[in-house]
Amino acid sequence: MATNKDPFVYSRNKDGKPVMFKGLVQAGSTQAIKRGELCTWNETTGYFIPVNAVADHRYWLAIAAEEQKASGRHELTAIRYIDFYALHPNDIFEFALAAAAAIAYGDPYTLTAADSQKLTAAAGAFAVAISVGDGNYPQEEDTTLRNQSYGLFSFNPAVTWWGNRMSQEVRGGRKVIAVAATATLKESDMYNSLILMSGDSTITLPAVKPGMDVIFINTDGLTQAITPNASDKIRLDGALLADAAALDQTTIGFWCQLLTESADGFVCLSTPGQFT
Structure with a gap:
């Protein structure tokens, strides 16, 4: 059971103050949040909610700096913006x-x-x-x-709101995400991530954005497909595929690094012939 406890201790920044921002939360009757809870952004689309799984680092993390109560007379409980710690590394x-x-x-x-x-x-x-x-x-x-x-x-910074929304520092590392079933990736999954694919599955990509960089690896040799957004393309082995045309492969250890090529889609960097 979460309790109200502010975990901030100190900052190495010159002014001694933490980096903070306003984040959107649901009505307290839908999702209450205690001060001091680690929260994820966009696990529930558009909102911050408390962390509830080890794998939640795939979403950008922040710490609630105030409480969103479930109910209470004269309390602020509606959908609103509350203060969060952005998790600057200092x-x-x-x-x-x-x-x-x-x-x-x-x-x-x-x-x-x-x-x-x-x-x-x-x-x-x-x-x-x-x-x-x-x-x-x-x-x-x-x-x-x-x-x-x-x-x-x-x-x-690879997993924090500060690293992904307020800085370019995250460009230095990758987070690891395991996908064992058909899934649609979120925008936050597409920056500096390593996607470990298993099972017969199809992964659907979000709309292309500048700076996306993600590596996909087949970990078990089953049939797996990577499908771009309906209006996006992938360039494979020099050829630009059609809108929403998927990449397929069935061999353990085969990999593909997708980079943003343009507003129209991605380029796949891989050993020629590994993906079709």
Whole structure:
């Protein structure tokens, strides 16, 4: 159960203030939000909602800086804009750990299933944040880090609102998204992402936008197709395909990198002949 708790601790920015913005939320009767909850943008189209799955890093993350109540006399509960922390990498936040640990500088953490106010040790999974605190480090002649249930974190710009909407810094890394069934990707999936495809499936792309860059890989050798938006094209092996013409392949390990070519669509960078 989420509780109102502001996780902001300090900022390394010169003015000491966090980067914030106004984000749209649903009526509280539809989706209440507590102050301090990690939220995703556009998982529910057009709105911020609390994180509820480890894989929610595919959506842009922010932290609610105020509450959206479900109900209450004289309370603001309608659809509205509320304050969010944009998660600038210089802004530092305190989060509970899913499991107490002797956390060290740079330790990677990911989201926690069904808990929007905890982080989980990444253990090889895609990291949304890294530890930046030293409160559990020894103060004298000792080398043992103390276990603790909370940590200080800086968030990965590749998955944050700041990194994708307020900066170009995200261009330096890729987020990993697993797609195991027929699905329509969101715009946020199309920037600096690695899509791991499995199962017999068709992936439909959103409308092309400047700067899109995404890699698709077949992970199991089943039949998979990549279909552009109805008015977009893909250039494959030098030839420009028709509007909405799909790319197909059935071999494990085959890959295709789609880059925005123009307002009309994408170019596929891959070994010639891998996709048809």
